[in-house]
Amino acid sequence: MVLDPDLDRRPAPAFAHASEAELARILDFYAVAWEYEPHTFPILFDRSGAVLESFSPDFYLPELDVYLELTTLKQRLVRKKNRKLRRLRELYPGVTVKLLYSRDFRALLFKYGKLSLAGMLTGADGQTTPPRSRGERPAASAPTRAHPRRSRADARARAAARLVGAGTPDDAEVTA
Amino acid sequence: MTRRPDLTADVSEILLNEEQIQAKVLELGRRISDDYAGRELTLVSVLKGSLPFMADLMRSITIPVQIDLMEVSSYGGAATESSGLVRILKDLSSSIDGRHVLIVEDIIDTGLTLNYLVRYLRGKNPASLKICTLLDKPARRIVEIAIDYRGFEIPDQFVIGYGLDYGEVYRNLRFVGVLRPEVYLDPD
Numbered sequence: 001m002v003l004d005p006d007l008d009r010r011p012a013p014a015f016a017h018a019s020e021a022e023l024a025r026i027l028d029f030y031a032v033a034w035e036y037e038p039h040t041f042p043i044l045f046d047r048s049g050a051v052l053e054s055f056s057p058d059f060y061l062p063e064l065d066v067y068l069e070l071t072t073l074k075q076r077l078v079r080k081k082n083r084k085l086r087r088l089r090e091l092y093p094g095v096t097v098k099l100l101y102s103r104d105f106r107a108l109l110f111k112y113g114k115l116s117l118a119g120m121l122t123g124a125d126g127q128t129t130p131p132r133s134r135g136e137r138p139a140a141s142a143p144t145r146a147h148p149r150r151s152r153a154d155a156r157a158r159a160a161a162r163l164v165g166a167g168t169p170d171d172a173e174v175t176a
Numbered sequence: 177m178t179r180r181p182d183l184t185a186d187v188s189e190i191l192l193n194e195e196q197i198q199a200k201v202l203e204l205g206r207r208i209s210d211d212y213a214g215r216e217l218t219l220v221s222v223l224k225g226s227l228p229f230m231a232d233l234m235r236s237i238t239i240p241v242q243i244d245l246m247e248v249s250s251y252g253g254a255a256t257e258s259s260g261l262v263r264i265l266k267d268l269s270s271s272i273d274g275r276h277v278l279i280v281e282d283i284i285d286t287g288l289t290l291n292y293l294v295r296y297l298r299g300k301n302p303a304s305l306k307i308c309t310l311l312d313k314p315a316r317r318i319v320e321i322a323i324d325y326r327g328f329e330i331p332d333q334f335v336i337g338y339g340l341d342y343g344e345v346y347r348n349l350r351f352v353g354v355l356r357p358e359v360y361l362d363p364d
Contacts, residue, residue, distance in 0.1 A: 029251045030262050030288040031295070032319065064319060098318065107316060108286065110334070110360070112252030 013037070019072045019105055020058055026108065027059070035060045039067075041095070043087040055084045057097050067097040072105055183346055187353035191335060192328060194350045197310070198232065200327045204308060205236025207325065208278065213239055215303075218275045222293065223247035223266065224347070225282035228339040229310045233280060242275070244268045248289060262292055268300070277302040278325075282339045283311040287319035294321065311335070311352065334360070 013036040015021040020036070027034045037056045044053035057067035071081050078101060085099055100108075109115045208217075219241055221230035234243055247266035277297060284290055290307065297305055308325035315332035330352075336342050337349030342360060 025260070026251050026288070029260060030292050032288065032291065061319075066320070068318065100318075104316065107332075111285070112250065114252050115360075 016058075017070070017072065019070055022109075022114075023059070023068070023070055023100075023105070026112070027061070032061055033063050034068075035062060041088050041092055043084060043091060053084070055088050065096065067095065068100060069097055070100045070105060072102045074102065183349060184353075186346070186356050186359045187336070187349075188356045189354040190351050191330060191333070191354055192338075192352040197327075197338060197350075197352065200310070201229070201232045202236045204325050204327060205233055205238070208233075208308070209238040212276060212278075215276045216240075216242075216274075218242045218244055218270075218272055218277050218302075219280050220244050220246055220268065220272070220277055220297070221280045222282075222289070225339040225341065226280050226310075228347070229282050230280045233308070242270065244270060244272075246293070248293065250289070262289070264296070272297065272300050272302045274301065274303050276304045277306070279305070279307045281307065281309040283313060283330075283335070284309045284321065284323065285313040285316035287317050287321045290321055291319040310338070311340075 038060050040054045040056045042051040042054045057069045059068040249263045306324040310327040312326050312329045333354045335352050336346035336355045337352045339347050341347045
């Protein structure tokens with residue numbers, strides 16, 4: 001019995017990190033609807049009100065009205081992500097964001113008997129695209145859809161290809 | 177993985193001993209008996225981990241109850257590769273239409289399986305649907321779910337015993353304990 005068979009036929013975005021693709025598969029498995037980086041929240045402004053910094057949580061679960069942010073960076077490198085999340089919570093108190101750290105993701109893989117994949121799916125080894133510079137993502141004045149959708153097969157193929165040849169710096173910003 | 181003949185040797189810490197568990201089960205049974213007095217209650221247990229809890233809880237409930245069992249596939253299992261979607265491996269034996277249903281769980285961590293089950297069971301038109309869990313590990317929650325009867329909130333550690341397994345072993349321990357990491361971590 002399947003609650004929502006259409007879930008598996010949705011087009012999938014190009015995930016920035018293999019861990020995100022894996023989390024999407026887990027959510028799909030349990031029939032939890034998700035959107036990938038659908039909203040961008042401005043979190044830092046200059047005196048004129050122009051957006052200097054914004055934050056796009058990785059997943060939005062529309063049925064639960066919750067955002068998920070997944071970071072598989074080493075714990076000591078998560079400070080920047082934590083700061084952005086604190087700022088988002090200050091500015092948007094009605095928005096619920098759950099942050100999944102590397103240890104949380106590893107625990108998830110362990111729970112599902114996939115801990116052996118952790119090395120490939122976490123940290124720099126799991127990057128599917130080069131790290132973005134700040135200017136690459138358009139900042140918006142209000143939450144907005146940020147990424148075009150692509151086919152799920154395409155996303156998975158890109159992720160698999162990058163798993164083999166990843167060679168990005170260990171402290172690279174992975175997402176958002 | 178090195179597994180010793182004595183299962184308890186793989187346990188680094190006993191989190192909840194048998195007496196603590198039984199006292200809590202009795203307390204939950206009393207509360208459920210009071211809350212559901214005069215109503216038709218069905219306990220739905222989710223295999224396999226909740227089996228010991230279900231067996232003890234149903235005997236601590238003093239009002240008439242029906243029981244039923246369900247089993248769902250888990251992500252990462254054999255079913256994952258074939259369908260990519262959770263499957264009901266064992267469905268309810270009886271209709272719950274119009275009955276008051278209490279889901280009996282051993283542990284709630286991510287909430288993903290339970291979220292699926294709740295939506296599935298709601299579709300079967302129960303008069304009410306509530307959740308009872310012996311253990312709650314909120315640190316691992318992805319999907320927030322309202323828990324109506326909670327035994328213990330536990331820390332973010334890998335626990336076994338009293339139905340909870342690692343590799344299908346340790347379910348028969350009479351306590352809930354923390355599994356030694358060296359049992360499941362690759363020595364390399």
